[in-house]
Amino acid sequence: MVTSSVAPDDPAAGRGISRRTQSDIYRAGISGTKPAVPVASAALESAARKALSAEAFAYIAGGAGAERTMAANRAAFGRWQVWPRPLRDVSERDLGVDFLGKRRPTPLLLAPLGVMEMAHGDADLAVARAAASVGVPYTLSNQASFPMEQVADAAPQGSRLFQLYWSASDDLNRSLLARAEAS
Numbered sequence: 284m285v286t287s288s289v290a291p292d293d294p295a296a297g298r299g300i301s302r303r304t305q306s307d308i309y310r311a312g313i314s315g316t317k318p319a320v321p322v323a324s325a326a327l328e329s330a331a332r333k334a335l336s337a338e339a340f341a342y343i344a345g346g347a348g349a350e351r352t353m354a355a356n357r358a359a360f361g362r363w364q365v366w367p368r369p370l371r372d373v374s375e376r377d378l379g380v381d382f383l384g385k386r387r388p389t390p391l392l393l394a395p396l397g398v399m400e401m402a403h404g405d406a407d408l409a410v411a412r413a414a415a416s417v418g419v420p421y422t423l424s425n426q427a428s429f430p431m432e433q434v435a436d437a438a439p440q441g442s443r444l445f446q447l448y449w450s451a452s453d454d455l456n457r458s459l460l461a462r463a464e465a466s
Contacts, residue, residue: 324357339401385442388418395446397426408437415441422446425459435466 308318321327332340346353380390393414399406406428414421415438422444423431435443445463450456 335402342398342401343396382420387420387442392420392444393422395422395424395427397424398428400428407434411435411438411441411443414438418442420444423463424448431462431466 311318321330328344331344335343378389380387382390382392393410399410403409407423408429411421411423411434420442421434421438423434424446425431425448427434429437431443431445435441443466445460447456447459447463450459
């Protein structure tokens with residue numbers, strides 16, 4: 284992301300993170316600066332392929348079976364479009380939703396991913412901190428790279444969900460669920 288130093292006196296700076304970000308992107312674009320992180324999904328995937336080991340990329344980018352669910356998800360996402368609405372009052376925007384009894388700033392949550400240390404050394408700790416910093420719930424996998432208690436300690440204000448891979452051992456399931464509730 285481009286920092287707000289592009290235009291320190293930008294009047295959008297006082298109107299919240301969305302307006303600042305929009306203004307930063309616009310000003311960077313007209314000056315010819317490209318974002319550090321690509322926004323096109325194919326370019327983002329290409330950058331990930333270069334940054335990760337072949338094993339890590341295959342694990343993260345791959346899907347189960349014939350990857351039909353991934354294809355369906357891409358097709359569904361491809362049907363979404365951004366439609367400019369000129370001459371509309373957008374001085375007060377609210378992307379918030381009510382989710383699990385709390386008001387959230389966005390309709391987003393982070394999905395679980397196990398063995399995240401393949402992509403980054405701080406793995407779930409870094410993702411939990413990032414999610415908490417913007418009010419997005421994080422779904423922690425029981426195949427996470429760090430124990431759930433450590434993830435909770437890394438982002439104590441964060442909201443978390445828990446993905447349980449059901450075990451044949453009822454004792455193990457009870458233990459994992461108790462730990463998740465406690466953390």
